[in-house]
Structure formats: structure tokens, C-alpha cells
Amino acid sequence: MPDLTSELRRICGDDRVVTHPQALRTYESDGLLQYRAVPRIAVLPDDAEEVRRIVTACRDAGVPWVARGAGSGLSGGALPVEEGVLIVLTRLRRILEVDLLDQRVVVEPGVTNLAVSHAVAPTHFFPPDPSSQIVCSIGGNVAENSGGAHCFKYGFTTNYVTGLQLVLADGEVVDVGGKELDVPGYDLVGAFVGSEGTLGVATRITLRVVPRPEATRTLVAFFDHTSEAGQAVSDIVGAGLVPGALEIMDRLSIEAAEGAVHAGYPNDAGAALIVELDGARAECDAAFGDVVSICERNGAAGVRIAEDEAERELIWRARKAAFAAMGRLSPNYYVQDGVIPRTRLPEVLERIDALSREHRLRVANVFHAGDGNLHPLVCYDAAVPGEPERAEELAGLIVAACVEAGGSITGEHGVGVDKKRYMPQMFGEGDLEAFQRLRCAFDPAGLANPGKVMPTPRLCGEVPGPYRQHPLEAAGVAERF
Amino acid sequence: MAYGAMMVVSPSSYEEAAAALREASASGKRVRFRGGGTKLDWGNPVPDPEVEISTSRLDRIIDHNAGDLTAVVQAGVPLRRLQDALAERGQMLALDPPPGADDAATVGGILAAGDSGPLRHSYGGPRDLVLGMTVALSDGTIARSGGRVIKNVAGYDLAKLFTGSLGTLGMILEVAVRLHPLPRRTATAIGECDGDPGPVARVASELAHLPLEAERLDAAALSAGRVQAQFAGAAADERAVEAAEVMRRAGLAATVEDGEGMWAAVRSAQRPAGSLVLRVSGLQRQLEAQLGVAGGSSIVARAASGLAWIAVSEGSVEAVESIRRELSPSPSVVLDAPREVREKVSVWGEVTRPAVSLMRNVKSRFDPAGACNPGVFVGGI
Numbered sequence: 001m002p003d004l005t006s007e008l009r010r011i012c013g014d015d016r017v018v019t020h021p022q023a024l025r026t027y028e029s030d031g032l033l034q035y036r037a038v039p040r041i042a043v044l045p046d047d048a049e050e051v052r053r054i055v056t057a058c059r060d061a062g063v064p065w066v067a068r069g070a071g072s073g074l075s076g077g078a079l080p081v082e083e084g085v086l087i088v089l090t091r092l093r094r095i096l097e098v099d100l101l102d103q104r105v106v107v108e109p110g111v112t113n114l115a116v117s118h119a120v121a122p123t124h125f126f127p128p129d130p131s132s133q134i135v136c137s138i139g140g141n142v143a144e145n146s147g148g149a150h151c152f153k154y155g156f157t158t159n160y161v162t163g164l165q166l167v168l169a170d171g172e173v174v175d176v177g178g179k180e181l182d183v184p185g186y187d188l189v190g191a192f193v194g195s196e197g198t199l200g201v202a203t204r205i206t207l208r209v210v211p212r213p214e215a216t217r218t219l220v221a222f223f224d225h226t227s228e229a230g231q232a233v234s235d236i237v238g239a240g241l242v243p244g245a246l247e248i249m250d251r252l253s254i255e256a257a258e259g260a261v262h263a264g265y266p267n268d269a270g271a272a273l274i275v276e277l278d279g280a281r282a283e284c285d286a287a288f289g290d291v292v293s294i295c296e297r298n299g300a301a302g303v304r305i306a307e308d309e310a311e312r313e314l315i316w317r318a319r320k321a322a323f324a325a326m327g328r329l330s331p332n333y334y335v336q337d338g339v340i341p342r343t344r345l346p347e348v349l350e351r352i353d354a355l356s357r358e359h360r361l362r363v364a365n366v367f368h369a370g371d372g373n374l375h376p377l378v379c380y381d382a383a384v385p386g387e388p389e390r391a392e393e394l395a396g397l398i399v400a401a402c403v404e405a406g407g408s409i410t411g412e413h414g415v416g417v418d419k420k421r422y423m424p425q426m427f428g429e430g431d432l433e434a435f436q437r438l439r440c441a442f443d444p445a446g447l448a449n450p451g452k453v454m455p456t457p458r459l460c461g462e463v464p465g466p467y468r469q470h471p472l473e474a475a476g477v478a479e480r481f
Numbered sequence: 482m483a484y485g486a487m488m489v490v491s492p493s494s495y496e497e498a499a500a501a502l503r504e505a506s507a508s509g510k511r512v513r514f515r516g517g518g519t520k521l522d523w524g525n526p527v528p529d530p531e532v533e534i535s536t537s538r539l540d541r542i543i544d545h546n547a548g549d550l551t552a553v554v555q556a557g558v559p560l561r562r563l564q565d566a567l568a569e570r571g572q573m574l575a576l577d578p579p580p581g582a583d584d585a586a587t588v589g590g591i592l593a594a595g596d597s598g599p600l601r602h603s604y605g606g607p608r609d610l611v612l613g614m615t616v617a618l619s620d621g622t623i624a625r626s627g628g629r630v631i632k633n634v635a636g637y638d639l640a641k642l643f644t645g646s647l648g649t650l651g652m653i654l655e656v657a658v659r660l661h662p663l664p665r666r667t668a669t670a671i672g673e674c675d676g677d678p679g680p681v682a683r684v685a686s687e688l689a690h691l692p693l694e695a696e697r698l699d700a701a702a703l704s705a706g707r708v709q710a711q712f713a714g715a716a717a718d719e720r721a722v723e724a725a726e727v728m729r730r731a732g733l734a735a736t737v738e739d740g741e742g743m744w745a746a747v748r749s750a751q752r753p754a755g756s757l758v759l760r761v762s763g764l765q766r767q768l769e770a771q772l773g774v775a776g777g778s779s780i781v782a783r784a785a786s787g788l789a790w791i792a793v794s795e796g797s798v799e800a801v802e803s804i805r806r807e808l809s810p811s812p813s814v815v816l817d818a819p820r821e822v823r824e825k826v827s828v829w830g831e832v833t834r835p836a837v838s839l840m841r842n843v844k845s846r847f848d849p850a851g852a853c854n855p856g857v858f859v860g861g862i
Contacts, residue, residue, distance in 0.1 A: 102764040102787065103689070123690065145634045152631075158638065159609050174835040180762035181786050182595060182606065182645070184814050184829045185859040186840050190608055190641025194634050214692035234548060240571065240662035279694045282716030339630045343548035371632040372549070408633035415635055426635055427625065434616075434624035435637045437846040442839070453636070463845045 004061040008043050008085070011053045016091075018042040027086050030071040030078040031132070034334075035417055039066070039080035044088045048108070048165065048173075048203035051087065055201065056171035058085055064447045067201040069109060069137030073144060074335060075416025077196045077452055084450075087201065089139050095119050096204065104162065104179045105207045109139025113146075116207060124209040127154035130412070131320055142202050145194030147412035149245045149319070152370030153278075154210075156412070158193040163206035166192065166199075169443040179206055191438060196414050197449035199442040213278035216244070217288045218306040220315045221295035222269040226250050226365065229271040230345040232298040233369045236275065237342070239294065241287050245276040246370035252329065253322045253364040253377070260325035263318035266302065273300075273369070274319055276312075322366045323377065330362065330379030332388070334395045337419075338402030339411040342372040351401045352376055359394040361387070373411035374402065400425060415453045423455045436460070487529050489515075493538040495615065495623050495654045502652055503621030505532040506852035512619075513854050514648040516557060516590030519581025523594055523816055524647050524857030526823045534652060536589050542566055543655070544629075550660045551612065551629055556589025556653045563588060572660045575604035577744075579752040589653045595645025598748050599697035599711075601783055604661065607644050613657035614640035616650070619852040629657040642843070648854040649862055650847040664696065664713030668721035669740025671709045672728030678772035681706040684731045685784035686765055691727070693720050699747050702772045702780040708733070709743055750779045750792065757796025757818040759804055763787040763811040774807055776800050790816075798826045805830060829859045837862075 008017045028036040045051045058065045064084040080086045092108035098119050113133040116126040129148035141157045163177035177189035223229045229248045249272045258265045275291050277284045295303050306312035326333045340348050356363040364377040376398050380391035399409050399422050409422040440460035492498035505512045513530035536557030544553040547570040561584035567573050577598035580586050597606045613627030626639035674680045685700035685708045697711040712720040721737045728735035764787040771782050771789040782789040793800045796818050815828045837860040844862045
């Protein structure tokens, strides 16, 4: 690709075009280390115009490309294509506009999730809060439709993106949506958010921010069994309460997290349930007592209430450390991201337990209990022959159990490369074909992040049959509409 | 415009619906989808379709998973009937657009039209409440996307694409929706002020920025200028009193009441009978301008969202153009309008060319035969 390399150098200058194999290894994985691929070239544009020129150069050369933000994704969505270009967006980190009057923020894709909330503090905040929010980028959040611990009440990234500037794979720049809502036309913003980099790259993102809650009340309740914690969650929701967060950790994840961060969780607890209520002070106060009594009624062995921000921080520290702390218990682990209807929690947990025993591998469970999003961590040792294979099989069976229960293969991590083989469990051929139609409308040449999301590679044909123009359109009057 | 005989089909299964669509499309016919028939003339005026596929027999509530706060319903279920069924278990679908004559508006029709009401303030629009969707495409494909759980990112979000597409991509057959608990207690603060819309706009904007978490927050110019904020929950009354205090400080006459009558009033003011209605996609900073727009006979602004419904009793092309000039550059769509106005006015206003071109690509991939409600949408799609 000498021509493309020199064209990229013309666009970005020598020092922002990486071609040395050693240097390229920095980018061989995203947050999911099981998959590795070294791209041919990595390029670090400085602004949207450079992104447009890079994408155009790739189009001219017929070379596929992958856009990457902070690389903290957990599904291999930013895994490079070996023959392709990796467009690293971390230098596009300007906050372009903070418009508190209209409660909008306009940012470049490399801005971190937390930086958005900081930009609108102290009066406002940006609700989607993936655990990686200190490092993960908004562009990545848009690509993955990221969630977080507070989705049960606040929703996901898609509920907070109002406008996008896109660079499509043919080099066209298209503005969709805006600061306004319900802008005339198809909801292309809604279609793009969560498309995992396969429809194009967002170079400017307009976000909705909301008033920071007046009060936050947090508690952690400890139970002997996850089923009791699960029942408490059901009772809380059944009482019509909508906590900001409802998080459960099981025995193994408590043990791991406690060993790492010493948050003061009892080591003999079978389950921890974190409940966080936020909102208007009067409402929080009224509901908090109900939550405490529901926990007690379900056999909580202890309820710890955060009296100040430091204590709240401590309660959350264990939860946020849970993934990383797994390394203390097991040299390797798989994180799954299945979703189930919350009412099926007890039976699915039992099933995971049984599968774990059958495969002689430990599974720790950390989950967003309000929305039924499980994060089973399958522990294994890659050095032990046969274990990686058993772990992979076990992880697959857990996903299948979620789908069978009426759920989903992924709640927030995305399909990427990691879960595309599970897609046929959720979607039939006609469904996948319909997805492909959207892909073809945006990127008929298939250059944007190929090999992700769809279980098998597909090409876009020409549009079958003649597109029948409406008479008004044919007459040239339709442009006025 | 030609008016010919129209064939009406009322399938009772998804397969029948898909087959009817495929056949019509294969023989080059123009097809329209009909729910309750309350918004049939939205969009560009077009000749009557040759085939109309009605959802009148696709009207089952398939599943209400109260414990999971989700439901699966067929497109032809009238929203009113769904709400009544959900209310028996203390839940609701947080959508309250104008219900149309005889409460006929269906879930499928509301989604296809992207219509919304005061609950938009805290729960988002229809796009934000749909978890999954099953559609029929013009080649007879039945395609599902999304899921039935409240959190799911597998596959593309086609439900958002179809929501608000006015039937131009295919036929909505079934949707899975997220539900919310029906508030046990609500209270509404209402502030009124005659004349200058400034105080009402300022108060509404202030309330939008306070962490009071109103359930609904509208500003309106009906008989008088008003701002109304509804609160829900155990402390609903306290919060309404606090909001009323904000209103009084700004010089408004404020009361706290049950307010259901006032919420019904703003819902119907989104579609006053016989009026032309323009829906403006604006911004909060524009609130005062929206409320004070010249010639508006009734105006409802969803204060925090920037959306406003401006009704004009004597609708004319000039009236639309003058409102658009006044609120420029905010995009706006003519929703209800007499046919003679509709034929002369630009229903969708100006939409930038690259975006329309991408929308055409989407249309031509999903409906290559151009059978689905051709011509009604942006850019003549």
C-alpha cells in the first residue's frame, strides 16, 4: 500500500502515520485481549477534515478501515483489520460547545465520557456511565450504544445523542439530527448509535445532558444467597420505585473485589446488592425507607447506608473493581454480557451454576440487576491444556441460556467479533438480511469495520429492481419538500 | 391527483400481511398501511393508494410481563386499550400523544408517525420506548430486530429507523415496548400569565433546569399563557408546591391541583379540530419566540425539549411560511392541514441534501420497489 501510505502522510504528516510493526502492536487489541490483529497502517488524525480525507483515501485505494477510540471496548469491536487502516480518534478531543441553556454539549469523538459530565458540572451531568468512563471515548460510546450502572433509570447512550456529523465510507460528510429533537426524516441518529463502527465514523457528536440530581442515597445490603438479593430487586421494582442503580455481586466477585480494594464487604456474604436512589430530595428520602425495609424483609444480613460521598465512593469501589479484581482469583477470564428478563434471574443463575460445575470452572457473577444484564466472569487458566476451550464452551452455553430465557446475547458490550457467532441464536436469516440492508445503504462497498457484528461476511448487491421514483421526485419538484 | 378504487386488506397474521404486501409490490401497486386512521393525511399529499393494508385484525396484546416492565403488542392495538390493560397491573406505556377521534390511534400508527405527548418530557419519545420491532418488507420478508428485554445492543436498531418513517420502509407488525409504573400519586403546579409570553417562558426554562424531575413540563399559549409541571411519586405534592413557588416568584398566578383536565387540554391542543398544525423542532432558548409566534391560535411547547405544536385556525401557505421565518432556522413539519394548503406548502420544510440522499439510499434498500407509501416522506421518498 505504498500509495495509500504516502497519501496518509500527505494528510497527517509523517509522525501521525504509524507503519512500524512494533509500534503498530499498541493497537492490536481493544479491551478484549483474546483477539489480536495488527493493522497495516495506523493513522491519528487531528480533526474531522483529516478523517474525511483519510476515509476518502481508503475509498480510492479500496482498503478497509476501522475507527478506534480509547480501545476500552469489550467485544473486539475496534479490532483492526490486518490488511487495513486503523483510524485512531484520540486526538479529536475538543469539547466544541457547552450549551447549558439548551442542555446540549457538542464534542469530538475522542472526548472521554467523564469529561462530558465534567464540562457541564455542577448543575448538569451526562447519564450513561460505563465502568470505563474515565478513559472510554464518546465516539466509542456512540458506536457501542454504551450503558452503565445507571441505565435502569436513565437509559443508554442512544437516548442522549441528538445529532451526529458522519463521515461515510464513500467520503461523504452527512449531518444527521441536530441539537433539536424529531428533526424531519428517518431517525438516522437512532440507526447509527450502536452500529459498532460499521456504518461510518462520527466526527462530531451532539449530546443531551440533564440536571444533576439534587440528592443521591446509596446503600449496600448483604444476603446469604443471590436469590434473596434478586427477590429484593423484584420487590423494589414491583413497588414502583425506579432506583438509579441496582447492582448485584455474588460471593466470588465479592471475594475478588474485597481482596483488591478493601471496601469493607463481609467476606462471608453470599451476595451484595447495591441500591442507589437519586433525584429530588423529598422523593429520595420517601423511597429510601421503603428500600431498606424491602431488603430487610428479604433476609438481608446487614444493610450499610452511605452517610456521605466518601462512604458512597467506598460502596461503589468494590463494584467498579470487580472485573479487574478477577485477576486475583484467576489468571484468565471471559466476561459475558447476556441479558435476561429480570424475573427469570433465579432459574438462569441456577443454570449458570450447574454449567459451572459441569465444566469444572468457576463463574463469578456481577450484574446490573434492574435491567437483567448479567456479567458472568468465566475463570480459567490459559496455561492448563483444555481449559481455554472449556471456558469458551461454558461462556457460549451461558449466552445460550440467556437467549433461551427470552433475553439477549449482549446488553452493552456489543457484538463485535466476539459474539457474532451467537447472532443466529437471536436472529433468523430474514432478520440478518434486514440488518444488511441498512449496512448497504450506508456503506455498499463494505469498507467500514468489516467482519464485525454479522455472523458471516455478506456483500451488497446493486439495489434489486429499478427504484421507482415518485412522480413528484421524477418531476424534480420533490426536492422542495 | 388520481382517485381510483382502493383495495383494502385486513390480514390476521404476519404471514398474511407480508404476502399481501409482497403481492401488491410485485404488481407495481402503491401500498399504504392503516392503523386507527387518525393521521392518514400526514406527510406530502399523494394520490390514494391502490392497496391499503389495515392492522385492524392484528390487535392482540401478546404479552404483558409486569415483573419485567415490558409488553409485546401487535401494531393494531389501540393505545387506549393497551393503557387500560396495563393499568390493571399498575403500569403504563409512557406515551400520551393526542388519541385521535374515538381514541382510535394505535400503537403501530403512533410509532410510524413518531407522535408523542406531554410524557415526552421525562420518558422520551416513541423511539426511546421501543425495545424490538417486527416488520414486513415489500419483498415479503418478515424481519425482527431488537429484543424483548430492556437492555440489548445486538444487531442494528431498526426499530428506531422505522419509528417516524410514516410507513415508507415497510409495515410495522409487532413491537416490544418498555413500560413504567403508573404513578400512585401526582400533583400539578399551574402558573398563568396573560399577555407577554416572557414570564411563562422564563419560568418553564427555570423549571427545566432544576433537579425537580417533573413528569411532564409544558408551556402553552391557549386562552392565556401558562406553564404546567406535573410531579409523580410519594413526594409529588411537596415538589409541586416548590414549583408553584418558582412560578409565583416570577409573578405568575400559581396553583397546585390534580391537573388532569389541563393535561388533557394540552394534548388536544396539539391537534385542534380544523386547524393547521406545525410541529417545530426547536430549542429551549426559543421558547419565548415559540409562545409568542404571530398567528398561532394555540401553542403547546414541551418546554425542556424544544418541541412545539403551533396551531393556526385559518391555515394557509402564508401562515406556515411566516411562522417558519419567525422561528428560523428551526426545522418544522406541517402535520394536520387542509388538503388545498397541503398541496401548496412544503410539508417537511428544508432538509439538507446529503442527509436526504442517505435517506433515499435507506429507502431503496428496504423498499426497492417503492411500494410502501411512496411520496409522503421527506424529499418525496
